[in-house]
Amino acid sequence: MSLKYRIIPVTPFQQNCSLIWCEETGKAAVVDPGGDLDRIRAAVREEGVTVEKILLTHAHIDHAGGTAELAKELGLPIEGPHKEDNFWIQGLPQQAQMFGFPAPEVFTPDRWLEDGEEVSVGNQTLEVLHCPGHTPGHVVFFHRESGLALVGDVLFQGSIGRTDFPKGDHNTLIRSIREKLFPLGDQVSFIPGHGPMSTFGQERATNPFVSDRRG
Numbered sequence: 001m002s003l004k005y006r007i008i009p010v011t012p013f014q015q016n017c018s019l020i021w022c023e024e025t026g027k028a029a030v031v032d033p034g035g036d037l038d039r040i041r042a043a044v045r046e047e048g049v050t051v052e053k054i055l056l057t058h059a060h061i062d063h064a065g066g067t068a069e070l071a072k073e074l075g076l077p078i079e080g081p082h083k084e085d086n087f088w089i090q091g092l093p094q095q096a097q098m099f100g101f102p103a104p105e106v107f108t109p110d111r112w113l114e115d116g117e118e119v120s121v122g123n124q125t126l127e128v129l130h131c132p133g134h135t136p137g138h139v140v141f142f143h144r145e146s147g148l149a150l151v152g153d154v155l156f157q158g159s160i161g162r163t164d165f166p167k168g169d170h171n172t173l174i175r176s177i178r179e180k181l182f183p184l185g186d187q188v189s190f191i192p193g194h195g196p197m198s199t200f201g202q203e204r205a206t207n208p209f210v211s212d213r214r215g
Helices: 037-047 069-072 085-089 091-098 172-182 199-207
Strands: 003-010 015-022 025-030 049-054 116-120 124-130 139-143 148-152 189-192
Touching: 003 037, 015 037, 015 116, 015 189, 025 037, 025 116, 037 069, 049 069, 049 116, 085 189, 091 139, 116 172, 124 172, 139 172
Parallel strands: 025 049, 148 189
Antiparallel strands: 003 015, 015 025, 116 124, 124 139, 139 148
């Protein structure tokens, strides 16, 4: 029995919200519910799982915009991101205005996450890696058993997260990818915040921003 996942593209930014669940217990988590909650609800119904929590990689509007509403509706605890992203959560209404999203409620996570901690989904355990650079409080969730990482906007197929937002930092982001993610192993598959899945090995070989060729 292992961790299953389903990717649900949401918002005009086509952000990859993920539904992950423990096959054994049917308990699930919604990762980065940015919006389009009807799509998320439909996926939950179709998979026949029971959502027990919300996990957040970071607090940009396209990843966190639907969090408060979903948490309130289903009575769910919110875990993540790292507390350094609190200013982004507090600024969600301004983010919504800037990008033409519906105004979301501000919330406080039930649990801020630190590097090295773990989160559980049913009987499955995911490791938490603090990977700043895109945002200062960005975290990644890694399920070692199945070699799956949910990396948010740290790394994409052929690209990396933007660092031109407040408290973003390019060098910090590169370090997060090379020192935190790549050592997990070339075989690790990852779900990025946008676009198709890839593996760390493929990005090490071909990604123009962080490949081994860049030294």
